[in-house]
Amino acid sequence: MSRNAGPEQPRFAPDGTPVVVRRSARRKRTVSAFWEGGTIVVAVPARFTHAQEDEWVQKMLHRLKSKEAAKGPNVRNDVELASRAKLLSERHLGGRAVPSSVRWVSNQNSRWGSATPADRSIRLSDELQGMPEWVVDYVLVHELSHLLVAGHGPRFWEICGAYPEMDQARAFLEGVAYAQSRGLAAD
Numbered sequence: 001m002s003r004n005a006g007p008e009q010p011r012f013a014p015d016g017t018p019v020v021v022r023r024s025a026r027r028k029r030t031v032s033a034f035w036e037g038g039t040i041v042v043a044v045p046a047r048f049t050h051a052q053e054d055e056w057v058q059k060m061l062h063r064l065k066s067k068e069a070a071k072g073p074n075v076r077n078d079v080e081l082a083s084r085a086k087l088l089s090e091r092h093l094g095g096r097a098v099p100s101s102v103r104w105v106s107n108q109n110s111r112w113g114s115a116t117p118a119d120r121s122i123r124l125s126d127e128l129q130g131m132p133e134w135v136v137d138y139v140l141v142h143e144l145s146h147l148l149v150a151g152h153g154p155r156f157w158e159i160c161g162a163y164p165e166m167d168q169a170r171a172f173l174e175g176v177a178y179a180q181s182r183g184l185a186a187d
Contacts, residue, residue, distance in 0.1 A: 013040065013061055017077075021053055033060035035129050040064060078103040085122065085140050092162040097144035104129070112173060113139045115146035122147075131176070138169030 011019045018039040023046040033042045042060045044053055082102040089097040100120040108114065108125040115122045122143040128136050145160040160166060 011057070019057065019061065021057060023048070023053075031056045031060060033064045035064075036126070081124065081140075084137070085144060088137055088140050088163075089144050092141055093144055093148070093159065097147040099144065099147060102140070113143045115143040117147055117150050120147055132172070134165045135169045135172050138163055138166055139173075141166070 011021070013019050020036075020039055020041050022041055022043045024043060025046045027043060027045045029045065031042065031044050033040060035041070040061065042057050044056055048056070081104060082099070085099055085102045089095055089099075098120065099115075099122045102122045102124070104126045105123045106126050108123065108127075111125065112128060113122065113124045122140070124136070124139055124143070128139060141163040142160055145156055148159055149156040163169075
């Protein structure tokens, strides 16, 4: 892992994933790791030495990667996301939806994804990262469908409905939104 100087400066895991270490004076003994956008954040107590920090970053990267491997594949960067969108378009939409770009964004707080048919771009909220793959796939198919039909009329839902887990994914996202609106969602 390479290390850059300064707080909140990303390091890079062996696979090239950015890693940021956050030191907290309120944190006494616990260490945690989580995804924030396309970056792995490792939160450590402020009192840790650099050697302890390095040791725990390695441990937490291993734990996070092991947990992900147990869950199955998940899309973590824009290249993987674009590749997944292409596969889903071919599989469910006959390859008719061809986006010019597909990327994760951190500035979508009121929606899971958006598409701009004029320039054929798709953006997915990074809050989807860590959700089940079939839910992310649904949001991708939903946005790909907007490249074919702009609104949410019957023709749109007919096209989008080609994704077999659409109803379950919509229910899952409604549950997440409900929990978040009541402060019940975990960080």
